[in-house]
Amino acid sequence: MKFIIGFFMAWGNFITLPCPYKRWDSTLKNMMLAFLPSVGAVVGLLWMGLLWLFRQLELPLLVGGLVMIFYIFAVCGFMHLDGFMDCNDAILSRRPLEERQRILKDSTVGAFAVVTLAFLLLGWFAAMTEALPSLDYGALLLLPVVSRGVSGLHVLTCVPIGHSQYVKDYEVPGRWKYRAAVAAQLAVWITAAILLSVNLSRTLVMTAVITVSGIFSCSYARRQLGGMSGDIAGYTICISELAGILTLAVW
Incomplete structure (x- = not known):
């Protein structure tokens, strides 16, 4: 029963669909965090x-591209874009750590958030x-699936920022089993995707690019902001997914 509750908690928290x-x-x-890969599968x-x-x-290509991009951000309530913008505002301010953490929590939108959002969406559309x-x-x-799996593993593994909502959950013992659950779901969904793929090598390369870009972007943001947080998770998802779709385009 706990597994069912955990999955639907993840659904209700990370997907805007009923x-x-x-x-x-x-x-x-x-x-709930352990079910992020399955939420990504939905x-x-x-x-x-x-x-x-x-x-x-047979919609026009540009219209189809716009609809496909709008969906991937709208289906999660633009939550990950919010984290992406907050992190860029804080990181690119180049202020001392305490000030960067204050900016991260600030609800106002700064210039760095707007500029980086514009380039993110242009990259996605192209x-x-x-x-x-x-x-x-x-x-x-x-x-x-992979972008959320990488992000979820970091939240379940890395020390959170002092003001993060995950501070208390980080102290719960036995978190290894949740990381194992993420890995198991990734294995299942990667296998399913391989069976569905026409171009297997392109799918595998894309998976590797998402994984590597997610690890590096999350590591960079954590160093800049002093720990892990939900905003950094969203930042990681946005960057790794952009890297993934760029890989498909370049291929």
């Missing part, structure tokens, strides 16, 4: 359906419209 089973247990927040499966619909309707005609269903499923 949650089939609304139940919250504050003692299961680590389990996002990816719906994204696959959107791609199929785009191809059936890459998606280029990749769309030959986009692989397996790769599309895997992109949000």
Whole structure:
């Protein structure tokens, strides 16, 4: 029963679509984080359906690209974009650590957030419209799964910033089992994506690029901001997913 509650807690917290089973247990927040790859799979499966619909309707390429990009951000309530913007405001300010942490918590939007958001969306639009005609269903499923898996593993492993919502959960013993659960889900969904992929080598390269870019971007943000947080998790997802779609476009 706890697994079911944990999964739907993740659904309700990280996806804006109506949650089939609304139940919250504050003692299961680590389990909620452990289900991030499966939440990514829900996002990816719906994204696959959107791609199929785009191809059936034969929409113009630029319109299809816009719809596909809007979906991936809107389905999670633009939550990860918010973290991306907050982190860039703080990191690019080049202030002392205490000031960077204050900026990270500030609800106002700074110039660095706006500029980096513009380049992120331009990169996504250019890459998606280029990749769309030959986009692989397996790769599309895997992109949000791996990005969220890498991000979730960091939240479950790394020391949080003092003001992070995950401070108390980090102190709970036995967190290794949640990291193991993330790894097991990644293995399952990667296997499923491989079976769906037409171009297996491209899917595997994309997976490697997402993983490496996620690790490096999260490590950089943690060094700059003094620990892990939900904003850094969103920052990691945004950068690793952009790296993934760029890989598909360049290939």
